[in-house]
Amino acid sequence: MSSAISGNLHVANDVLADLVGNAAMECYGVVGVCAPNAADGIAKILPASRLRRGVVVNSLDEGVHVDLYIIVEYGTNIATVSRNLIDQVSFALKEYARVPLAGVDVHVMDVKVRR
Amino acid sequence: MSTTYSSNNILNAVAAAAKSLEERKEEVNRLNVFPVPDGDTGTNMSLTIQSVVSNAASLPIGATGAEIRKAITTGALMGARGNSGVITSQILRGLCEGAQGAEAFNAATVAAAFAKAVEVAFQAVRKPVEGTILTVLRDAAAAAKNAAEEELETDATLDAIVAEAYASVQRTPDLLPVLKEHGVVDAGGFGLAILFDAFAAALLGRAGTMVDELSFVRGAHPKVEIEQVNDWEGSQYRYCNEFLVDSDSLDREAALEFLGTMGDCELCVGDVPKFKVHVHSDHPDKVLAYFLNHGQISEVFIHNMQMQSAERTEKLAAEEEAERRPVGFVAVAAGEGNAAILRSLGVDVVVSGGQTMNPSTKDLLDAVGAVNAEAVIILPNNSNIIMAANSAAELSDTPCAVVPTKSVPQAFSALFCVDQDASLETNVEEMAAAAAAVKTGEVTWATRDSKDAAGNPIAEGDVIGIADGSIEAVDSTIEGAVLTLLEKMEADEADTCTILAGEGYSDEDLEALVESVEEAYEDLEVDAQRGEQPLYPIVFSVE
Numbered sequence: 001m002s003s004a005i006s007g008n009l010h011v012a013n014d015v016l017a018d019l020v021g022n023a024a025m026e027c028y029g030v031v032g033v034c035a036p037n038a039a040d041g042i043a044k045i046l047p048a049s050r051l052r053r054g055v056v057v058n059s060l061d062e063g064v065h066v067d068l069y070i071i072v073e074y075g076t077n078i079a080t081v082s083r084n085l086i087d088q089v090s091f092a093l094k095e096y097a098r099v100p101l102a103g104v105d106v107h108v109m110d111v112k113v114r115r
Numbered sequence: 116m117s118t119t120y121s122s123n124n125i126l127n128a129v130a131a132a133a134k135s136l137e138e139r140k141e142e143v144n145r146l147n148v149f150p151v152p153d154g155d156t157g158t159n160m161s162l163t164i165q166s167v168v169s170n171a172a173s174l175p176i177g178a179t180g181a182e183i184r185k186a187i188t189t190g191a192l193m194g195a196r197g198n199s200g201v202i203t204s205q206i207l208r209g210l211c212e213g214a215q216g217a218e219a220f221n222a223a224t225v226a227a228a229f230a231k232a233v234e235v236a237f238q239a240v241r242k243p244v245e246g247t248i249l250t251v252l253r254d255a256a257a258a259a260k261n262a263a264e265e266e267l268e269t270d271a272t273l274d275a276i277v278a279e280a281y282a283s284v285q286r287t288p289d290l291l292p293v294l295k296e297h298g299v300v301d302a303g304g305f306g307l308a309i310l311f312d313a314f315a316a317a318l319l320g321r322a323g324t325m326v327d328e329l330s331f332v333r334g335a336h337p338k339v340e341i342e343q344v345n346d347w348e349g350s351q352y353r354y355c356n357e358f359l360v361d362s363d364s365l366d367r368e369a370a371l372e373f374l375g376t377m378g379d380c381e382l383c384v385g386d387v388p389k390f391k392v393h394v395h396s397d398h399p400d401k402v403l404a405y406f407l408n409h410g411q412i413s414e415v416f417i418h419n420m421q422m423q424s425a426e427r428t429e430k431l432a433a434e435e436e437a438e439r440r441p442v443g444f445v446a447v448a449a450g451e452g453n454a455a456i457l458r459s460l461g462v463d464v465v466v467s468g469g470q471t472m473n474p475s476t477k478d479l480l481d482a483v484g485a486v487n488a489e490a491v492i493i494l495p496n497n498s499n500i501i502m503a504a505n506s507a508a509e510l511s512d513t514p515c516a517v518v519p520t521k522s523v524p525q526a527f528s529a530l531f532c533v534d535q536d537a538s539l540e541t542n543v544e545e546m547a548a549a550a551a552a553v554k555t556g557e558v559t560w561a562t563r564d565s566k567d568a569a570g571n572p573i574a575e576g577d578v579i580g581i582a583d584g585s586i587e588a589v590d591s592t593i594e595g596a597v598l599t600l601l602e603k604m605e606a607d608e609a610d611t612c613t614i615l616a617g618e619g620y621s622d623e624d625l626e627a628l629v630e631s632v633e634e635a636y637e638d639l640e641v642d643a644q645r646g647e648q649p650l651y652p653i654v655f656s657v658e
Binding site: 022025026027028029030031032037048050073075076077080081084088114 | 193195200204238244633
């Protein structure tokens with residue numbers, strides 16, 4: 001009686017990264033995503049077409065683990081913004097990709113000061 | 116002309132605004148469209164503004180304007196809760212910054228403060244969504260600007276702002292489809308309008324706020340729906356339970372805790388009075404009993420996951436056995452990475468080989484024989500192997516053809532246009548056309564002194580770049596050779612660049628290379644993969 005066709009859905013990690021990047025863009029207080037290798041102290045905001053560069057998605061046994069590298073607006077509560085971001089990212093992954101989530105780590109790489 | 120308000124007046128008005136929002140926070144909460152990440156907008160905004168009030172309350176009597184602004188900003192920053200809370204804190208920061216140095220409280224200064232608030236609030240987000248609290252703020256600021264231009268009195272200005280804020284809230288469903296779908300207005304925007312409204316009312320000494328006369332929030336109920344979650348694979352519990360609960364007394368946290376003891380994948384979303392529950396459990400009876408104690412349940416779906424999962428596994432196994440594909444593929448490639456990519460694109464057998472190690476006709480023939488398909492296509496991926504591939508195709512018992520690919524990236528593009536329902540001939544034609552559209556660049560080291568295509572000398576050990584078989588670049592670095600090749604290959608006309616990193620080429624170098632290519636060609640979509648081919652640190656294609 002079920003009309004479902006059996007099969008599997010595979011969502012590539014890059015797609016998940018895009019999803020996460022876009023969710024981050026809509027999160028208030030996050031002004032940008034940057035590449036994780038900004039160890040030299042220069043965090044460059046990635047253009048919208050390359051958001052996945054700032055998101056590292058790892059597939060673990062218990063689900064996907066996401067590392068997200070962001071730049072936050074000066075004057076916002078970083079802890080709260082990060083908390084919101086984690087909520088938003090988990091929501092996007094669960095809602096759109098239905099993947100089990102092992103964890104989200106937010107790395108605040110820089111604070112953007114107005115002017 | 117302008118009225119003077121003491122700092123106490125302002126603080127009292129802020130406190131009144133906080134109190135008003137606190138009273139109405141449930142109304143705001145109910146506007147949330149479920150499920151959303153920021154599910155309790157009213158509560159979050161209310162807690163944020165309360166933190167402002169308590170922080171400002173600790174000021175000494177007769178504090179200066181600057182001290183008050185500082186207290187408001189800090190209070191909002193520290194107390195910000197949830198997305199809407201952070202936005203509120205930025206709005207307050209902007210208002211305070213914009214009011215800096217303003218001696219009087221009149222239309223002009225209010226407009227300036229609002230302008231600053233818009234600037235500050237919008238700066239903290241890359242992709243502002245229209246039809247939210249930010250839209251309401253911008254509209255209110257526009258009203259303030261208008262009022263200033265018309266030189267309205269302070270009270271008329273505030274009234275204009277509040278009226279515009281509510282009007283803007285009512286327009287939010289037109290801007291944000293999800294709101295319209297659920298028949299609600301934006302919760303954050305409404306919360307902000309309430310704050311402005313109560314603030315203005317208290318400051319002007321008016322009793323009652325405008326919101327009492329508005330009815331668009333009444334009767335708004337959160338919408339919760341059953342959308343079945345078919346996450347059945349691998350759950351150790353037997354039943355997947357999903358249902359709606361109508362309850363005035365359900366505590367979401369407690370319910371989640373209870374669900375956790377019943378099984379896994381527990382979910383309880385919504386707010387008083389409607390919730391959606393989902394849980395995998397061996398005891399649907401106990402789950403239902405718990406929620407029946409708290410209210411009514413409806414739309415109950417219970418699936419036996421283990422039965423359905425077993426059925427599916429059997430069916431899958433049966434299908435796999437019988438399948439003999441119409442077209443199979445044999446490809447030649449060097450490097451584990453390249454082989455893995457080719458397999459993921461549908462190649463059945465990858466024969467190891469390349470520039471220095473050409474597989475024999477027999478190797479290819481054996482590979483063709485190992486493919487479980489009606490017909491086989493060989494992708495030689497090197498000009499030196501095309502001959503051997505052709506002989507293998509002639510000798511093969513199964514129908515067999517060769518798509519004369521000269522590089523691995525060409526094979527990638529060719530494999531993308533395979534149609535399992537089309538004939539062998541059609542596929543070969545399509546694939547050859549796709550492969551021909553791909554320009555390949557290869558970078559390696561010169562093994563002896565020579566000359567490039569233009570006759571320039573090459574010394575042993577130089578990095579050389581080969582574009583479709585001819586040496587077009589000589590450089591001291593790999594990156595330099597790649598960039599020269601890209602220019603020769605007219606990369607600015609292309610839209611995709613696939614880079615395959617060879618054996619021994621480090622991830623850091625690859626990342627740096629990708630970055631410089633992206634910098635040089637803004638419109639080029641660069642896809643870097645590890646091919647692990649020997650001898651050639653970089654093989655790439657543009658198309």
